[in-house]
Amino acid sequence: MLTFNQYFDKNPELKHLSHPTKKALDNVFDIICMERQEKKSAYFELPFEKKALQDSINYIQQNQSFLKNIKNIVIIGIGGSSLGVKAIEGILSHLPCRKDILLTFLEHTDPIEIEKSLIEIEMNNSLFLIISKSGTTIETSSLMKYVIERYSLLENLNKTHLVFITDENSPLHFLAKDENINVLTIDKNIGGRFSVLSTVGIFPLMLLGYDVKALLKGAGDFEKRFFERKEEHLLKKAIFLAKNRDRFPINILFSYSSAFRDFNSWYVQLWGESLGKLDIYGKKVGLTPISLIGSIDQHSFLQLITQGLMDKTITFISLNRNKYTEPIIPNIKLKYLESTDFVNKTSFAKLLNLQQIATMETIQNEGIPTDQIEIDELCEESIGKLIIYFELLTSCVGGIFNINSYDQPGVEFGKIRLREMF
Known part of the structure; x- marks a missing residue:
């Protein structure tokens, strides 16, 4: 279960901005309904379609002895x-x-990181998943070439250790067909940052043993409620953030768990790459995402939030700590450290929870807009809801901005420039 609390009206100056009219809510909702109807992105359908589940099940059943x-x-x-x-x-x-399987990500062209990641990886007990919409992303293709050569993965007996996940009829798909490599495909109309509920996420998560049906159910249940107008807080938040983009251009996700x-x-990419665009009038728009982890970043960023420029909103993610009664801070009294004894005999979970509340109240007292997502239990269903919540929120803000939330032309410019440099 997820609970959504909004505190945008803690600042009296913002009270009228945090309660949009019914007409405003209806307008944003109509934009998202139109995007879904026109299939502007296929991510809307992912919680309900069976392709990712069935393709993953088929591969696992056909390769049981190998796996x-x-x-x-x-x-x-x-x-x-990879981020999802x-x-x-x-x-x-x-x-x-x-399952007791080591998961390694190769996503960086840093030579030190590459060698460090692969130092204990042997081909005979490893499965290499190449995930790319086209296969032509230079980081992915270069890393793929490296592991293919390092582990001789194109030799006939070794090809079973390769699986490609890509768009249907992409260059990578054609390569898989030519080389007789296992390949799973996704809809071309699903952007990478919206793809975690497709085969891109479902297949590796199923291999690892997670209940991916529950993940999709959680996302589907929340999306249904949204389109039944039972999650209006999401529309209200989108309007608040979009209409106050000049006053609060920075959005912080402050999650109280490592x-x-x-x-x-994942949120930083979703938010930044989706919303930093030229609108239909050619004006540059966007909101800047920042990622913080509590309580660690209370000691690195909180000072800036409370007494720096008032240009930020903060979303807190917190967990129900009732299930985490261990470990306990020992009741040890140390000379010269008597000022710390007030937390003795307290669970670390309770300490972290109170740190989050104290931080949130401190920020609110400064008049900074905040909201909070409380998660009752970390499980597949709750995380499915959390994922689709942020994806829908991104679409709503993008709709108000009059932009295409699903492309990334600025990224493509960089790819072109890299090719020219070579």
């Missing part, structure tokens, strides 16, 4: 091709259903 020996999964991809899986893995890796570190990175 029994797999101890390593290496994902080669960048951006949306990494985000979910980071949050759910504590679950008992998680488990959310990679989820925050």
Whole structure:
């Protein structure tokens, strides 16, 4: 269960901005309904379609004996091709259903990182997943070439250790057909940063043992409620952020658990790459995402939030700590450190929870807009809801901005320039 609380009206100056009219809510909702109807992006359909599930099940059933020996999964991809899986893995890796398989991500062309990541990877007990919409992304193609040569993966007996996930009829798809390599395809109309609920995420997560049906159910249930107008808080938040973009151009996701570190990175790409665009009038628009982890970043960023420029909104993610009663801070009194004894005999979970509340109230007292997402339990269903929440929020803000939230022309310019340099 997820609970959404908004505190945008804590500042009296913002009270009238945090309660949009019914007409404003209806206008934004109509924009998103039109995007879904016109299939501007296929991500709207992902929680309900069966292709990703069935393709993944088929591969696993056909390769059962081979998969029994797999101890390593290496994902080669960048951006949306890896961040979504990494985000979910980071949050759910504590679950008992998680198989004893080492998951490694190759997403960086840093030579030191490449060697460090592969130093203990052997071909005979590893599965290499190449994830790319086209296969021509230079980081992914270069890393793919490297592992193919390093592990002789195009030799006939070794090809079973390769699986491609790509757009249908992409260059990578054609390569897979020519070389008789296992390949799973996704809809071309799904951008990488919106692809985690497609085969891009479902296949590796199923290999790792996660309940991907529950993940899709959580996303589907929330999306249904949104389109039934039962999650109006999302529309209100989108309007508040979009209409106050000049006053609050920076949006901070402050997650109070280290488990959310990679989820925050997924959010940064989703928010930044989707909303930083030219609108239909040729004006540059966008909102800047920042990722923070509590309580660590209370000691690095909180000072700037509270007494720096008032140009930020903060979304807190917190967990229900009632289930985490261990470990406990020992009741040890140390000379000269008596000022710290007030937390003795307290669970670390309670300490973290109170740190989050104290930080949030401190920020609110400065008149800074905040909202909070409380998660009752870290499980596949709740994370499915969280993912689709942020994707729908991004679409809503993009709709108000009059932009295409699903392309990335600025990124393509950089790719062209790199080719010219070579």
